[in-house]
Amino acid sequence: MRAIVVHRFGATPELADVPVPEAGPGEVQVALDAAGVNPFDLKMADGLLQGKMPTDFPMILGVDGAGSVSAIGSGVTKFEVGDRVVGKFLTAPAGHGSWAQYSTVPEDATLVPIPDGVTSVAAAALPIAGVTAQDLVDAAHIQPDQTVLIVGATGGVGSFLVQLANIAGAHVIATARGDAADQVARLGAAETVDYTRIRPADPNFPDPDPATRQDSSVTDAVRFTHPDGIDVLFDLISAAADFASHATLVRRGGHAYSTTWAADETALRERDITGGNFESKGRSPELSRLLSRVAAGDVVIPVQMTVPLEAAPAVLGQGSARGKTVLTI
Ligand SMILES: NC(=O)c1ccc[n+]([C@@H]2O[C@H](COP(=O)([O-])OP(=O)(O)OC[C@H]3O[C@@H](n4cnc5c(N)ncnc54)[C@H](OP(=O)(O)O)[C@@H]3O)[C@@H](O)[C@H]2O)c1
Numbered sequence: 001m002r003a004i005v006v007h008r009f010g011a012t013p014e015l016a017d018v019p020v021p022e023a024g025p026g027e028v029q030v031a032l033d034a035a036g037v038n039p040f041d042l043k044m045a046d047g048l049l050q051g052k053m054p055t056d057f058p059m060i061l062g063v064d065g066a067g068s069v070s071a072i073g074s075g076v077t078k079f080e081v082g083d084r085v086v087g088k089f090l091t092a093p094a095g096h097g098s099w100a101q102y103s104t105v106p107e108d109a110t111l112v113p114i115p116d117g118v119t120s121v122a123a124a125a126l127p128i129a130g131v132t133a134q135d136l137v138d139a140a141h142i143q144p145d146q147t148v149l150i151v152g153a154t155g156g157v158g159s160f161l162v163q164l165a166n167i168a169g170a171h172v173i174a175t176a177r178g179d180a181a182d183q184v185a186r187l188g189a190a191e192t193v194d195y196t197r198i199r200p201a202d203p204n205f206p207d208p209d210p211a212t213r214q215d216s217s218v219t220d221a222v223r224f225t226h227p228d229g230i231d232v233l234f235d236l237i238s239a240a241a242d243f244a245s246h247a248t249l250v251r252r253g254g255h256a257y258s259t260t261w262a263a264d265e266t267a268l269r270e271r272d273i274t275g276g277n278f279e280s281k282g283r284s285p286e287l288s289r290l291l292s293r294v295a296a297g298d299v300v301i302p303v304q305m306t307v308p309l310e311a312a313p314a315v316l317g318q319g320s321a322r323g324k325t326v327l328t329i
Contacts, residue, residue, distance in 0.1 A: 002329075003100035004312040005058035009047030013061055013313040021096060021104045023073035028107050030085060033120035035098040035309070036064030037325040038128045038156060042317040049094050056095035061312070063090045065098025066114060066124040067329075078107045086123035086291070087111030088282060098124075099312055101329055112288045115295040122294065122301040125324040129156035130290045130299075132259065132280035137164045139278065140232045140255040144169030147230040149222055151246055152237030153189065154180040155321040157259065159302035160290075161234055162187040167298065170232070173225075175218060180322055187302065193221045219245045230254065233275075238262050247273065 005016045023029035040048070041061050049055060066086035069079050079085065088110040089098040096103055105111055110131075114123045136157075142148060148165045152158050153174035165172050166188025174189035181192040195218050222230065229251040235243050235258050243262035250256045250273050256263065257278040265276035293299040302323030307315055309329045318325075 001101035002309060003058075003060045004062065004309065005060050006045045007058050009045070009050055009055075011045070013045055013316060015310055015313075016058060018058065018060065018100070020102045023071045023076075023104050025074045026076060026106050026108070027073040027104045028069055028076060028079050028085070028111065029071040029073075029102055029104045030065065030067045030087075030089075030111075031070040031102055032065045032067040032098055032100065032329045034066050034124035034306075035062045035327045035329060036124045036127065036129070036156075037312070037315060037327065038063060039317070040128060041097075041099075044094070045316075054093040056093045059095035060097045060100050060103070061316075062097035062099030062103075062327075063088050064124050064127040065089050065103060066120040070102065072107075073104075076107045079111070084114040084120070085111055086114050086120075086127065086287070087284075088127045099309060099327060099329075110282055110284050110287060112284050112291065115291050117295050118291060121303060121306055121326050121328065123291065124326050125156075125301050125303055126160075126290055126294070127287055128280070128282065129324060130160045131282045131286045132157050133160035133164050134286045134290050135280040135282070136161060136234055136257055136259075136278060137168055138286075139257065139275070140234075142168040142170050142232060145171065146232060147171045147173065147226060148232040148234065149173045149218075149230050149246065149249060150189075151175050151195075151218060151233070151235040151242075153184050154323075155236065156302075156324045157236050158184075159187060159323040160299070161236075162189050163299050165232075165234075167293075173222060173230070183302075183322060187300070191225065193218050218242075219249060222246075222249050233257065234259075235262065236260070240264065247271075 069083045148170040173191045174184040233256040252272040255275040257275040263276045304323040
């Protein structure tokens with residue numbers, strides 16, 4: 001079968017012909033129609049899980065995948081051949097991912113039925129990014145009318161997070177540069193901040209010097225419009241210094257989360273702020289909940305681009321995401 005693989009950590013991903021995996025006891029074999037692309041895929045190819053999880057080589061990349069059950073192993077009770085399913089194709093040993101014509105997972109992994117009316121391409125965009133957004137909103141217990149700042153709002157996680165925070169009743173401030181402001185506004189952001197060029201409506205606002213312009217100006221811009229601070233920070237992109245700067249906006253008793261391990265949790269606790277470095281559990285119940293919302297039309301799937309499996313190496317780590325990239329298989 002066709003698959004996108006690396007032969008060692010750090011190698012360039014390439015198309016390869018590899019054996020079709022068989023469904024072992026308790027496992028489901030899925031014929032994949034579509035697979036999502038996430039920053040995690042490149043990190044994994046570069047060795048993020050080295051020493052943490054055994055890995056088989058050639059390592060088939062990809063975590064998010066959607067398709068239909070093509071075989072079941074002995075003892076499988078939750079799925080039948082022909083079921084349309086979506087899930088996360090990452091269990092130990094790693095290296096048997098979703099960027100392939102077939103993959104296998106234990107039936108108890110994150111794997112759920114796709115509701116009628118939701119395409120495989122749409123479903124494949126959800127598992128990592130959508131469920132992370134859902135987990136973040138659940139963790140912060142957002143209340144109606146709370147002010148929520150999302151830094152990195154235009155990418156995969158952010159495009160879902162803007163929608164889910166808006167549905168929870170929050171006043172959403174989203175970072176977005178250039179034309180991406182329209183996109184996040186359509187998804188539910190009440191305000192946008194261009195992190196590359198702060199252009200507030202108030203003429204008294206100090207225009208940042210292009211020579212020194214940097215991400216910390218997001219803090220200045222938000223403090224200018226919200227001098228009493230914000231309730232929740234979701235920072236999906238910043239390193240430690242910028243996260244610390246953004247976190248100064250959060251009121252005592254508020255919440256601040258980093259998905260990039262940038263939070264100094266001790267410093268947050270000293271200011272009575274909960275949250276910190278966030279790891280999505282990414283489980284089936286949240287994925288099913290999100291799929292129901294998609295099927296009901298409450299959440300849209302922000303697919304930026306759909307490309308064939310063979311194009312995966314070209315789109316991997318491309319940056320400047322506007323929603324999700326999905327591979328068709
Ligand atoms: N901890 C967890 O459980 C977990 C789960 C999922 C994802 N993650 C991590 O969370 C991060 C985001 O994931 P993702 O899937 O949303 O990534 P993504 O799809 O690549 O999106 C990142 C977005 O951030 C924007 N951006 C870049 N620099 C920025 C800056 N300085 N300020 C504001 N926006 C900026 C990018 O657009 P422009 O460059 O055009 O502005 C892009 O739209 C990744 O590092 C990922 O690995 C962690």
